[in-house]
Amino acid sequence: MISQLGQSQGPAPAVVCRGLRHRFGDHVAVDGIDLTVASGEVFGLLGPNGAGKTTTIRVLNTLLPVQEGAVTVLGHDVGRSAMAVRRTLGYVPQQLSIEAALTGRENVAWFARLFDVPRRQRRERVSDALDAMGLSDTADRLAGTYSGGMVRRLELAQALVNRPALLILDEPTLGLDPVARDGVWQRVDELRQATGMTVLLTTHYMEEADALCDRVALMHVGQIRAEGTPAALKADLGPGSTLEGVFRRYTGGTLEGDAEAKGGLREVRSTRRAAGRVG
Amino acid sequence: MRSGALVGPLAGSAEPAAGASAGVWRRFPSRVATFCLVELQKLRHDRTELFTRAVQPVLWLVIFGETFSRIHAIPTGHVPYLDFLAPGIIAQSGLFIAIFYGIQIIWERDAGVLTKLLVTPTPRSALILGKSFAAGIRALSQVVVVLILSAVLGVGLTSNPADILGAFVIVVLGSAFFSCLSMTVAGVVLKRDRLMGIGQMITMPLFFASNALYPVSIMPGWLRALSTVNPLSYEVDALRGLLLHSKADLGLDYLVLVVAVVTGVAAASSLVGRLAR
Numbered sequence: 001m002i003s004q005l006g007q008s009q010g011p012a013p014a015v016v017c018r019g020l021r022h023r024f025g026d027h028v029a030v031d032g033i034d035l036t037v038a039s040g041e042v043f044g045l046l047g048p049n050g051a052g053k054t055t056t057i058r059v060l061n062t063l064l065p066v067q068e069g070a071v072t073v074l075g076h077d078v079g080r081s082a083m084a085v086r087r088t089l090g091y092v093p094q095q096l097s098i099e100a101a102l103t104g105r106e107n108v109a110w111f112a113r114l115f116d117v118p119r120r121q122r123r124e125r126v127s128d129a130l131d132a133m134g135l136s137d138t139a140d141r142l143a144g145t146y147s148g149g150m151v152r153r154l155e156l157a158q159a160l161v162n163r164p165a166l167l168i169l170d171e172p173t174l175g176l177d178p179v180a181r182d183g184v185w186q187r188v189d190e191l192r193q194a195t196g197m198t199v200l201l202t203t204h205y206m207e208e209a210d211a212l213c214d215r216v217a218l219m220h221v222g223q224i225r226a227e228g229t230p231a232a233l234k235a236d237l238g239p240g241s242t243l244e245g246v247f248r249r250y251t252g253g254t255l256e257g258d259a260e261a262k263g264g265l266r267e268v269r270s271t272r273r274a275a276g277r278v279g
Numbered sequence: 280m281r282s283g284a285l286v287g288p289l290a291g292s293a294e295p296a297a298g299a300s301a302g303v304w305r306r307f308p309s310r311v312a313t314f315c316l317v318e319l320q321k322l323r324h325d326r327t328e329l330f331t332r333a334v335q336p337v338l339w340l341v342i343f344g345e346t347f348s349r350i351h352a353i354p355t356g357h358v359p360y361l362d363f364l365a366p367g368i369i370a371q372s373g374l375f376i377a378i379f380y381g382i383q384i385i386w387e388r389d390a391g392v393l394t395k396l397l398v399t400p401t402p403r404s405a406l407i408l409g410k411s412f413a414a415g416i417r418a419l420s421q422v423v424v425v426l427i428l429s430a431v432l433g434v435g436l437t438s439n440p441a442d443i444l445g446a447f448v449i450v451v452l453g454s455a456f457f458s459c460l461s462m463t464v465a466g467v468v469l470k471r472d473r474l475m476g477i478g479q480m481i482t483m484p485l486f487f488a489s490n491a492l493y494p495v496s497i498m499p500g501w502l503r504a505l506s507t508v509n510p511l512s513y514e515v516d517a518l519r520g521l522l523l524h525s526k527a528d529l530g531l532d533y534l535v536l537v538v539a540v541v542t543g544v545a546a547a548s549s550l551v552g553r554l555a556r
Binding site (some may be wrong): 061062063064083086087088091093094095096097098099101102103106110111113114115116142155158162163164165195196197272 | 289290306309310312313316317320321324327390391392394395396397398399400401402555556
């Protein structure tokens with residue numbers, strides 16, 4: 001199950017987890033996962049809410065401590081060198097989260113400063129990031145007036161202003177309408193082609209994984225049940241199969257069904273928050 | 280679409296990341312400046328708070344101050360009571376702004392912004408220090424309001440720029456401490472409503488158990504003891520020394536406030552992680 005990709009010749013893997021386990025009290029959210037994300041690939045962690053995707057992400061990005069196992073990001077030990085890890089990251093959390101009382105440009109400039117982008121380059125890097133996300137024309141409007149899709153693209157601009165080697169997107173299109181969702185997919189795809197950065201995303205949308213990811217890992221109750229390219233996983237199951245079918249084979253459940261059973265309340269809450277902000 | 284414009288050495292690749300070598304000591308002032316700038320930008324976009332916040336100090340000075348000046352109930356030596364009161368009201372305005380500042384960090388937690396801030400290369404103590412100085416910046420707007428009002432009411436405050444600058448530093452330090460207190464409580468209670476309740480509960484005792492409204496010399500012993508351990512008293516003492524040139528132990532005042540801020544930053548930054556879980 002452990003990917004061989006990360007051990008091939010070339011740059012060091014972007015992410016390596018060995019035996020990662022994380023508990024909240026008695027609840028085991030992540031149950032001993034092994035994971036390797038190669039440099040430059042788009043890797044998808046798939047699973048319903050409650051599968052442990054977000055917990056895994058929050059250990060990788062230093063928000064949660066490494067309780068058990070070994071985790072490195074771009075060669076830095078996450079437990080010991082949190083600051084070095086943060087310097088390499090761009091992170092867009094599940095929740096739509098911007099400072100509504102600032103303009104789009106001020107939101108991005110804020111993060112440029114927090115990532116120590118040199119003063120001489122700051123203005124240009126902020127403009128480039130806004131431009132790449134198609135927000136140049138609206139950059140000087142208060143972010144509180146943005147639509148959900150624009151907020152998400154603004155968040156991508158905030159994450160990109162650091163030119164991260166690893167971009168982590170937690171459910172990047174949750175709560176967005178299909179047009180906004182397409183917009184985000186397109187930007188992410190263009191970006192990775194233009195920059196070669198590694199992208200690690202979580203999703204429970206199968207089309208999203210199919211459209212964006214070079215490789216995916218299927219997560220269920222804290223464990224990785226299968227891993228590979230979407231094409232290979234589908235081919236394993238037989239002609240005409242879908243990732244949804246693959247997921248059902250490995251977990252015995254469906255993504256949407258489990259999502260309702262396990263993450264229903266949390267999802268409703270975060271969607272409500274997002275809706276409240278976006279208005 | 281110009282993603283190509285983003286192409287460049289990626290942070291964390293062979294090229295050392297910008298600021299990686301900047302060292303912790305350069306990062307602290309840089310973060311403080313960043314959070315102060317963001318606070319000023321927010322104030323520029325929404326100026327209503329500048330006016331709504333000005334109402335209370337105006338009431339204290341114009342109604343309470345003018346009335347108590349007439350009845351000579353509080354012995355303030357050769358200093359008119361309104362003059363004695365003005366520095367106390369400056370400190371109080373800062374306290375009222377700062378003590379609810381923790382609400383902002385809870386709001387940022389609820390809005391998901393705090394999570395993103397904690398994933399930037401910003402030590403937690405630098406984040407808290409930055410936010411506490413941002414609270415100080417917000418409080419400074421009140422100093423300006425009270426100074427202008429004092430001039431209108433004929434209060435004999437100093438016009439020496441160095442002393443006014445010193446007063447600004449004192450107000451920033453005092454407000455930074457009380458916002459740290461607020462963020463510490465936020466890190467314990469984790470909920471906006473509870474923080475509001477606790478804020479309401481401690482504001483008035485902090486205000487009354489200080490020398491803001493009356494001199495320490497007329498306090499009963501137990502209140503005097505409380506006033507001695509209340510950083511607000513040192514803030515007011517320093518403000519009176521600087522703005523009225525009355526007798527003050529400025530060295531001690533600065534020292535107490537700096538120690539209070541350092542302690543507050545340590546306490547709040549040890550708890551801020553709880554908000555992100």
